Amino acid sequence: MTADQASQARAPAGADAPVIAATALTKRFGASITALDALTMAVGPGITGLVGANGAGKSTLIKILLGLLQPTSGTAAVLGLDTVAHGEQIRGLTGYMPEHDCLPPDVTATEFVTHMGRMSGMPPTAAKERAAESLRHVGLYEERYRQIGTYSTGMKQRVKLAQALTGDPRLLLLDEPTNGLDPAGRTAMLDLISRIGGEFGISVVVSSHLLGEVEQICDHLVAIAAGRLLRSATMSSFTQVSQVLAVEVEEGADLLGAELAARGVSVVRAERELVVLIAGDETFDAVRDAVARLGLPLIRMEQRRHRVEELFRADASIAGAALARVGFDASAGGHTTAARTAAADGH
Amino acid sequence: MATDNMADDVGVGTGALAPGTGVIHDIGYQTYDGPRFGRATIALALCWHSLRSAFGVGRGAKAKIIPVLTFAIMCAPAVINAVVMALGRSHGRVVSYDAYVGPLRVLVLVVFIAAQAPELVSRDLRSRVLPLYFARPIRRRDYPLAKFAAFALALLAMIDIPVLLLYVGTIMQVHGGAAIWAQTRAAVPGLLVGLMWAVVLAPIGLALASVSGRRAFSTGSVAIFLFMTWTLTTVLTKIVQSTGPHGTGARLSSAAQVSAAEHLFGLISPFTVLDGVRQWLGGTSHGIVADPGGYGAAYGVALLAFLGVSLAALVRRYASVSVS
Numbered sequence: 001m002t003a004d005q006a007s008q009a010r011a012p013a014g015a016d017a018p019v020i021a022a023t024a025l026t027k028r029f030g031a032s033i034t035a036l037d038a039l040t041m042a043v044g045p046g047i048t049g050l051v052g053a054n055g056a057g058k059s060t061l062i063k064i065l066l067g068l069l070q071p072t073s074g075t076a077a078v079l080g081l082d083t084v085a086h087g088e089q090i091r092g093l094t095g096y097m098p099e100h101d102c103l104p105p106d107v108t109a110t111e112f113v114t115h116m117g118r119m120s121g122m123p124p125t126a127a128k129e130r131a132a133e134s135l136r137h138v139g140l141y142e143e144r145y146r147q148i149g150t151y152s153t154g155m156k157q158r159v160k161l162a163q164a165l166t167g168d169p170r171l172l173l174l175d176e177p178t179n180g181l182d183p184a185g186r187t188a189m190l191d192l193i194s195r196i197g198g199e200f201g202i203s204v205v206v207s208s209h210l211l212g213e214v215e216q217i218c219d220h221l222v223a224i225a226a227g228r229l230l231r232s233a234t235m236s237s238f239t240q241v242s243q244v245l246a247v248e249v250e251e252g253a254d255l256l257g258a259e260l261a262a263r264g265v266s267v268v269r270a271e272r273e274l275v276v277l278i279a280g281d282e283t284f285d286a287v288r289d290a291v292a293r294l295g296l297p298l299i300r301m302e303q304r305r306h307r308v309e310e311l312f313r314a315d316a317s318i319a320g321a322a323l324a325r326v327g328f329d330a331s332a333g334g335h336t337t338a339a340r341t342a343a344a345d346g347h
Numbered sequence: 348m349a350t351d352n353m354a355d356d357v358g359v360g361t362g363a364l365a366p367g368t369g370v371i372h373d374i375g376y377q378t379y380d381g382p383r384f385g386r387a388t389i390a391l392a393l394c395w396h397s398l399r400s401a402f403g404v405g406r407g408a409k410a411k412i413i414p415v416l417t418f419a420i421m422c423a424p425a426v427i428n429a430v431v432m433a434l435g436r437s438h439g440r441v442v443s444y445d446a447y448v449g450p451l452r453v454l455v456l457v458v459f460i461a462a463q464a465p466e467l468v469s470r471d472l473r474s475r476v477l478p479l480y481f482a483r484p485i486r487r488r489d490y491p492l493a494k495f496a497a498f499a500l501a502l503l504a505m506i507d508i509p510v511l512l513l514y515v516g517t518i519m520q521v522h523g524g525a526a527i528w529a530q531t532r533a534a535v536p537g538l539l540v541g542l543m544w545a546v547v548l549a550p551i552g553l554a555l556a557s558v559s560g561r562r563a564f565s566t567g568s569v570a571i572f573l574f575m576t577w578t579l580t581t582v583l584t585k586i587v588q589s590t591g592p593h594g595t596g597a598r599l600s601s602a603a604q605v606s607a608a609e610h611l612f613g614l615i616s617p618f619t620v621l622d623g624v625r626q627w628l629g630g631t632s633h634g635i636v637a638d639p640g641g642y643g644a645a646y647g648v649a650l651l652a653f654l655g656v657s658l659a660a661l662v663r664r665y666a667s668v669s670v671s
Contacts, residue, residue: 066482068670088484092383096482098670104474111405118392119483121384130379137376163479168379200376 017080018042019171019203020065024074027060027227035060037227038074043205047197049214049221049235050207057227058207059099062173066091079170092121095164099175099207102160105149109135109159112148113166120167127166134165137200138192154185161192165202172196172204178213190217245276247287250297259290278303390489393480397497400470401463402504413462417455421509424448429516440517440530444510444537445625449635452506453618456548457573459505464552465565467494473560478670487668491557491661495550502545510537540625547650550657551617557664576616580636583612610642620649 020043027036036057052058063069065078067087076083078090104112110131117127135144138158143151148159157177164172177193178186194217197204208214215221215235223230249256257274260267263286266277276287291298384392403410424442431437442448471477480490514534518527555572556565587609613619619636626634627643639646 063670066670068481088386088486091482092385092484094482096479098478098482100475102475102479104470104476106406115396116479116483118396119389119480119485121382121389121484122379123382123384126379126381133377167383167483 017077018044020048020076020078020205022061022074022076025061025064025071025076026073027057027064027069028072035227036064036071039224039227039229040074041222041229041232043220043222043232045203046219047193047204047206047217049211049218050205050224051209051211051214051221052207052224052230053209056224058224059175060227061224062096062175062205062207065173066094066096092167093170095167095169095172095202097160097164097172097174097177099179101156103148103156106147108146109140109144109148109151109162113144113159113163116163117166122167130166130168131162134162135159137165137196138162139188153180154182154188157181157185157189158192161189165196169202172202174204174206176207176209178208178210186213190214193217244303245278245283245287246270246273246300246302247276247291247298248273248300249291250299252294252296255294256290256296259294260286263290273300386485386489389483389485390493393485393490393493394497394500397467397494398500400466401498401501403466410466413458417459417462418505418508420455421452421505422512424451425509425512425516428513429519432517432520440513442513443632444513444534445540445630446622446632446634447506447510447513447537449618449622453577453635456502456505456544456618457570457577460502460548460552460573461566461570463501464498464556464569465562467498468553468557469560469562469565472557472668473562475560477665477668481668481670487666488662491553491665494553495658495661498553499545499549502549503542506541506544507538510534510541513537536630540621540630543624543650544621547617547621547654550661551653554657554660554664557661573617577618580612580616580619583615584609584636587612605637605640607642609637610639610645613637613639613642614645614649617653620646620653624650 020041022039022041025036025039026034028034039057039061050058050061060069064071064076064083067083067090070084079093081090083090107115113131113135114127117130118124120127122130132144135141135158138161140155140158140162143155148156151159157180161174161177164174174193178189181189190213193204193206196202197217197219206214206218211221211223218235220232220234222232247256253269253272253274257267257269260274260276265279265283265286268275276283278284287301399405400410402414403412424447428440428442431441471480477490481487485493511534514530514537518530521527521530551573552569555569558568559565587606613623613636622634622636623639623643623646626636626638627646
């Protein structure tokens with residue numbers, strides 16, 4: 001009986017409803033700015049990456065999902081609740097972590113997260129207990145009695161996550177949670193998000209402009225550019241796209257590019273470096289052999305986290321090749337690949 | 348069916364750990380099944396939190412200096428009254444309930460509002476914490492309205508607790524039910540005047556303080572507005588009195604003897620407007636402005652204008668705060 005009620009609470013609007021659903025979602029500001037353009041997608045439980053360059057419409061989408069902005073046309077639903085009609089209810093079930101700093105420096109993390117728990121609608125005692133618990137979950141123990149102003153950037157990010165987590169949300173919206181963190185901090189934050197999505201059973205939407213970063217932890221990926229949906233798919237189909245190798249040689253980059261192309265490797269020149277699409281282990285061998293054969297001074301070989309905007313760049317043949325590989329064609333809509341990537345490139 | 352749900356619940360509640368195999372100090376993620384309050388209760392909690400911060404409760408010792416000091420000064424006349432009466436130096440009250448040493452009250456409140464209104468609004472603006480509020484169930488206007496209610500209550504405490512002290516100090520020295528009843532009847536309008544002051548001054552202070560997240564600018568704008576308007580009214584009134592048809596420079600108490608210009612100058616400062624309305628509504632004690640007489644309605648309109656404009660400005664201020 002109790003278990004029944006508990007699982008009911010976990011799924012307030014029926015377990016079948018997607019966590020997020022958008023239908024022809026459009027948002028215009030004035031006559032000239034279109035932040036979201038006929039966005040249609042559905043996201044299930046688990047961790048979803050929302051990737052796009054700055055200004056792609058990620059923040060606008062998050063605001064609409066929280067019921068803070070009204071769409072110009074189309075509809076959006078979170079946890080089966082319409083964002084226009086049930087914004088208040090959605091905000092009660094959703095934890096939001098903004099991109100920017102949002103912490104008062106002169107209170108302790110415990111006080112702050114407790115207060116935010118109360119603002120989520122919890123009674124005082126429960127808010128206090130859950131604040132301690134969520135701070136422990138994000139890895140803040142004794143430090144939580146210190147004023148937030150004394151914290152490092154990494155610790156502040158954890159407090160921001162803790163305040164989103166404290167209300168026991170069904171869904172977490174995390175806006176660029178790794179911003180400003182050093183590599184170790186990024187890894188720790190991503191591990192934490194991964195744990196929340198898996199072990200804690202809370203659906204998570206992580207927005208990022210770095211595909212390579214979120215790809216490690218996501219089950220599902222939504223890529224948007226200029227307010228349009230580029231692709232919404234499970235992670236596996238995306239992962240291949242981002243496997244690229246940046247090769248930098250002191251001289252003879254064009255020569256190497258030609259040599260690699262002759263060896264059947266997809267390669268594109270990007271300013272000072274060559275970006276090579278990794279097809280498998282043989283790609284590394286091909287690069288090694290080509291460099292050795294030409295006797296070029298190799299400076300750097302780096303398996304890179306590819307930026308989304310690079311990924312969808314129309315003029316880069318690698319993008320076309322990559323997109324073709326993952327079956328990025330007209331199946332999802334009426335546009336051709338070229339038209340979509342051109343639209344992406346426009347911004 | 349039931350087993351299914353149970354398994355589900357365990358999976359959600361304790362994460363990947365099977366029951367019994369977890370480390371003792373790591374109890375895993377716990378879901379919350381307790382009550383979740385809605386907008387009204389959350390706004391009330393925000394109001395209470397803000398009321399506490401208006402007096403520096405829950406903050407460091409430094410945050411309490413100005414509230415405690417200003418409150419003590421506000422109480423001084425009531426205490427002095429009690430002492431004087433207890434020593435038998437005076438047979439009646441030496442301080443009025445409804446006017447309560449007007450100039451002192453004005454100066455103390457300017458300091459309190461300038462110091463504490465930013466505590467309620469500009470801290471949140473500065474730390475950019477507002478998106479966290481707006482991403483929660485409360486709506487945009489709930490935030491400024493909760494702050495308004497909290498600050499009005501704080502001002503009410505600042506104004507009316509001294510009046511209550513005055514009342515208690517007085518009835519301890521008077522004898523007989525009739526005398527106590529007379530004191531009570533005199534004190535109630537005084538308390539209501541305090542309520543009027545609190546409700547009108549709170550949104551003025553908050554609207555001015557919310558112009559900036561920088562505390563210095565916040566405090567500055569409140570202090571400059573309240574103090575400058577008060578000074579302007581006082582100085583202009585003095586000038587009119589000394590150069591007016593009566594030319595004596597003496598305080599005039601009869602409405603008929605006060606020039607129209609003096610009445611108009613009284614409309615500049617919220618404090619003199621409040622005191623004018625008090626007298627228009629029947630307050631008889633000598634206050635900080637001449638009895639408005641036939642200009643009473645103008646003072647009433649000015650009061651509503653101060654309240655309406657400042658409240659609207661405050662609510663508007665938060666309608667434009669960006670969430671991300």
